[in-house]
Amino acid sequence: GIQVEQSPPDLILQEGANSTLRCNFSDSVNNLQWFHQNPWGQLINLFYIPSGTKQNGRLSATTVATERYSLLYISSSQTTDSGVYFCAVRGGTSGTYKYIFGTGTRLKVLA
Amino acid sequence: GAGVSQTPSNKVTEKGKYVELRCDPISGHTALYWYRQSLGQGPEFLIYFQGTGAADDSGLPNDRFFAVRPEGSVSTLKIQRTERGDSAVYLCASSGGGSSYNEQFFGPGTRLTVL
Numbered sequence: 407g408i409q410v411e412q413s414p415p416d417l418i419l420q421e422g423a424n425s426t427l428r429c430n431f432s433d434s435v436n437n438l439q440w441f442h443q444n445p446w447g448q449l450i451n452l453f454y455i456p457s458g459t460k461q462n463g464r465l466s467a468t469t470v471a472t473e474r475y476s477l478l479y480i481s482s483s484q485t486t487d488s489g490v491y492f493c494a495v496r497g498g499t500s501g502t503y504k505y506i507f508g509t510g511t512r513l514k515v516l517a
Numbered sequence: 518g519a520g521v522s523q524t525p526s527n528k529v530t531e532k533g534k535y536v537e538l539r540c541d542p543i544s545g546h547t548a549l550y551w552y553r554q555s556l557g558q559g560p561e562f563l564i565y566f567q568g569t570g571a572a573d574d575s576g577l578p579n580d581r582f583f584a585v586r587p588e589g590s591v592s593t594l595k596i597q598r599t600e601r602g603d604s605a606v607y608l609c610a611s612s613g614g615g616s617s618y619n620e621q622f623f624g625p626g627t628r629l630t631v632l
Contacts, residue, residue, distance in 0.1 A: 437619050439620065439621060441623075446625075447606060447625070447626055448623070448625055448626075449560075449608070449610075449623040451620065451621075451622060451623075454619065454620040456619075492559050492560075494559075494560075494621075502573065502575075503565045503567075503572055503573045504562040504565060504573055504575065504576060505550070505562055505621065506562070507552075507559030507560050507561070508559055509558065509559050510559050
């Protein structure tokens, strides 16, 4: 099955700093989502982005499907951005319906 | 409802007991997923429903786990003879509505503790 790796595993930022989170996957995908899991455990949708670039406020994401990676950019970080960021992919040559999650990037933003 | 809901939010049971976890998807969503998340890990796929049928149950760990979606809406995850290793947060997601057809939306989860 598809392998999903996220980097870095942990990240500490000062408020106002920018960051880039990376998601690498081992096979072709037809769906890719980025999520933020807040400290209460709720998974919040950030982007549905199997290819291309999207922006939403201080966040943007780019997926280069042919090179099997996706990037999540956080600009002007705030303490409320703290939590774990996951990418989840579906696809691969087997045509499976299951989504595979990466192990996440744990972000802490300091005031 | 406006979002995916799950009940109960917390469930504590004793080893060997039977538990049922419920998921109410977003109205009109045809696809429903169950995941399990252990501490410090990403969600792990359990089962996928399209309508009433389980299209992919390859993630169910063993035959103690079973899920149903009899009317294509609410789903129940059933765990028999619970073991301490079943302790985790069980998450439900739905998709399949409108312009965001392939986008999953998650519920708040049920935290299961097996003593």
